[in-house]
Amino acid sequence: MALKRVVVTGIGTLTPIGNNLDDYWRNLVNGVSGADKITLFDAAKFKTQFACEVKGFDPVNHMDRKEAKRMDRFAQLSIAASDMAVSDSGISKENVDVDRVGVIFASGIGGxxxxxxxxxxxxxxxxxxxxxxxxxxxxxxxxxxxxxSMRHGFRGPNYAVVSACASSTNAMVSALDTIRLGRADVILCGGAEAVICEAGVGGFNAMKAMSERNDDPTTASRPYDKDRDGFVMGEAAGVLVFEEYEHAIKRGAKIYCEVAGGGATADAHHLTAPHPEGLGAKNVMLAALKDAGMQPEEIDYINTHGTSTPLGDVAEVKAITDVFGTHAYQLNISSTKSMTGHTLGAAGVIEAIACIQSVVHDIVPPTINHFTDDPDLDNQLNFTFNTAQKRIVNAALSNTFGFGGHNACVIVKKYVA
Incomplete structure (x- = not known):
């Protein structure tokens, strides 16, 4: 059985650097940091007192006050992003069969x-x-x-995915497979996270996972920099409308890109640390390439997991050089977490959106906050440090890895009719 093609026809997102797609993309390209002092609670006694918050978000701009009171912040962000994606895609009860429109959505932690x-x-x-x-x-x-699903009346496949920081990428891979196999025409997929609270910040501080650079929050997220000292907490929501190609063409949909393939693996190594040789990361990229029917040389840009942790950055770079060989030096690589912070279960989808925009606009957003090369990394690679770069991006790959050894990867490419 030939698998159906899947395209992206709608995007909605709220991030620490923009509460809609246009603002998010503009600030990514311009290298804007979303990190600042925490305002959602009093963090004066915490080791980390800053984060990448979604700014200026008022749920009553997206739903009535009664509805908002019955939702946690992560769900409020989800609803707002889904409204944007549905509007952007143009799907409605008049032009789709709602029994074949599903929602596969993720969060690493939830409410x-x-x-x-x-x-x-x-x-x-x-x-x-x-x-x-x-x-x-x-x-x-x-x-x-x-x-x-209740807000929009979509009655197709509906469930949640959780795999820590790989969650929303796993949701996208599940959505891709569901449509490919003919079980739905359209899937809203993505994820949301809102963990900037005493329990969230305190818990990650106790693990010594987060940066404590309180004197300089905007430069605290430093993927691939020698002096990186942990990730910066972020919150976000992102929703993509995945749609079967023929279905999208029939209703005259705007198409951003094609979803080429995806993969998922496990490190089977450690609760929180990556495999030191990047074995799971290597395997998931190989799995995604195989699923897409693509060769490594066809990838132009990798949006890395790149959390700004000492171990994680090194392991992922090792995996990239193993998978891509000499082509690794022709790639652009960047970690947009340098700007958004680490949005945990929402990271995969907002980084996939960055990849989609790179494919659409032929621009690679930068890895900001680079000051000192790390001798443990291959610094001949193009990490797109500090400034966006223009280049043809025919295909982009997005990596996300989570506590528990979860790895997920998705590949998007230029749409060709």
């Missing part, structure tokens, strides 16, 4: 703000269990997929 609030309120009381009746529906991470 941690709600969980923290409810448990802290209980702890402050006299032991009498007084919990909000919406506690569980607000907290569970599948609720964003459910809320999106």
């Amino acid at each position: 941690i703000n709600t969980f923290q609030e409810e448990v802290m309120n209980f702890a402050k009381g006299d032991g009498t269990p007084r919990f909000n009746p919406f506690f569980i529906p607000k907290m569970i991470l599948d609720i964003a997929a459910g809320q999106i």
Whole structure:
């Protein structure tokens, strides 16, 4: 059976550097950092006091106040991004079969703000269990997929994906396969994360995973820099409309790009550290290339996982040189986490959006905040340091890796009728 082609026909996103696609892309290309002092809670006593927050977001601009109160922040961001994507794609109950439109959505952690609030309120009381009746529906991470489907009336496949920081890439791979196999015509896929709260920041601080560069937040996310000291927490939401090619053509849809392939592997190595030789990362890129029916030489740009952690950056670069060989030196490589921070379960989708825009506009966004070469890295590679570069981008690959050894990868390429 020949697999169906899948294209992207709609994009919606809210990020620390832009609350819509145009602003996000412009700030990526211009190398704008989204890091600043935390405003969502008082972080004065925390080791890390800054993050990449979504700025100026008011849920009542996207839904009524009653609805907003029944959603955790991660779900509010999800709804806003889905509205943008649906509007951008032009799909409606009049031009699609809603029974064949699904939602496959991700989050690494889900409603941690709600969980923290409810448990802290209980702890402050006299032991009498007084919990909000919406506690569980607000907290569970599948609720964003459910809320999106109910809002738009989509009755196709609907579920959540969780694989830590690889979550939204895994959601995209699942969406790709679902359409390829003829089980849906359209899938809204992506992910959201909103963990900038006491529990989120405190938990990652305890793991010594985050930068503590409180005196200079905007340069704290430093992928591939010798003096990197951990990732910068971010929050975001992104939604892509994946659509079967013939279905998109029939309704006259705008097409951004084709989704060429994807892959998923495991390190089977350590709870939080990557395989030191980048074995899982190597295997997932090879799997994605095989799935796409492409050779390594056909990739022009890699948006790396590149979190700004000492171990992770080295392992991924090792994997890239193993997979791409001499072609690795013809690639552009960049980590847009240098600008957005690490948005955990939303990272894959917002970085896939960066890849899509690179394919559309033939521009590679930079890795900002590079000051000193790391002798443990191959510095002959083009990390696109500090300034965006114009080049033909026929195909781009996006990597995401998560705690637990999860690896996921997706490849997008220029649309050819």
